[in-house]
Amino acid sequence: NAGVTQTPKFQVLKTGQSMTLQCAQDMNHEYMSWYRQDPGMGLRLIHYSVGAGITDQGEVPNGYNVSRSTTEDFPLRLLSAAPSQTSVYFCASRETGETQYFGPGTRLLVL
Amino acid sequence: KQEVTQIPAALSVPEGENLVLNCSFTDSAIYNLQWFRQDPGKGLTSLLLIQSSQREQTSGRLNASLDKSSGRSTLYIAASQPGDSATYLCAVCAGGYQKVTFGTGTKLQVIP
Numbered sequence: 001n002a003g004v005t006q007t008p009k010f011q012v013l014k015t016g017q018s019m020t021l022q023c024a025q026d027m028n029h030e031y032m033s034w035y036r037q038d039p040g041m042g043l044r045l046i047h048y049s050v051g052a053g054i055t056d057q058g059e060v061p062n063g064y065n066v067s068r069s070t071t072e073d074f075p076l077r078l079l080s081a082a083p084s085q086t087s088v089y090f091c092a093s094r095e096t097g098e099t100q101y102f103g104p105g106t107r108l109l110v111l
Numbered sequence: 112k113q114e115v116t117q118i119p120a121a122l123s124v125p126e127g128e129n130l131v132l133n134c135s136f137t138d139s140a141i142y143n144l145q146w147f148r149q150d151p152g153k154g155l156t157s158l159l160l161i162q163s164s165q166r167e168q169t170s171g172r173l174n175a176s177l178d179k180s181s182g183r184s185t186l187y188i189a190a191s192q193p194g195d196s197a198t199y200l201c202a203v204c205a206g207g208y209q210k211v212t213f214g215t216g217t218k219l220q221v222i223p
Contacts, residue, residue, distance in 0.1 A: 042214060042215035048208070101157065
């Protein structure tokens with residue numbers, strides 16, 4: 001099992017550019033989530049999914065889109081990058097009520 | 112809205128000491144609480160998961176307790192080692208879709 005994988009590991013964008021952060025899991029988990037981590041703010045939930053075709057907003061969803069067409073994949077799209085979206089992004093997956101597993105993170109710098 | 116607080120924000124102890132990290136949450140209607148460890152520049156590693164029906168969980172030198180009624184959890188680390196130096200995060204799972212809310216963490220330094 002690879003667990004939760006994320007690509008890319010690091011990305012630099014210019015303001016206004018768009019990009020997709022990839023996340024995949026091979027544990028057949030129903031639940032997948034995206035978080036951003038900023039100094040002093042902890043991890044904040046961006047979007048989450050409780051199964052293929054079902055997504056919902058978390059605490060800080062503005063500027064981000066998600067979709068869940070398969071159980072394995074949960075990409076996060078930045079529509080028009082802003083400097084405020086400079087952060088470390090983590091994807092996670094779990095079964096309902098069970099341990100949450102995290103990917104290694106994507107460091108994003110928006111200039 | 113669930114709020115999760117971790118105190119202290121940072122802690123420095125000499126090697127060998129036993130220590131306690133604290134986590135408090137505002138909504139006691141939780142499914143479970145999880146403790147994580149995060150090393151600098153790395154992802155999160157799960158340490159212990161306590162279901163709402165449990166009072167504590169143990170793994171090696173780690174023991175986590177849960178008191179739902181008071182909205183508190185503690186992570187006890189016995190005989191601390193320099194390798195325990197990291198940031199420790201607690202996360203509470205609650206609500207209709209079982210959303211997870213994180214505390215801001217306690218940064219632990221164990222001095223040799």
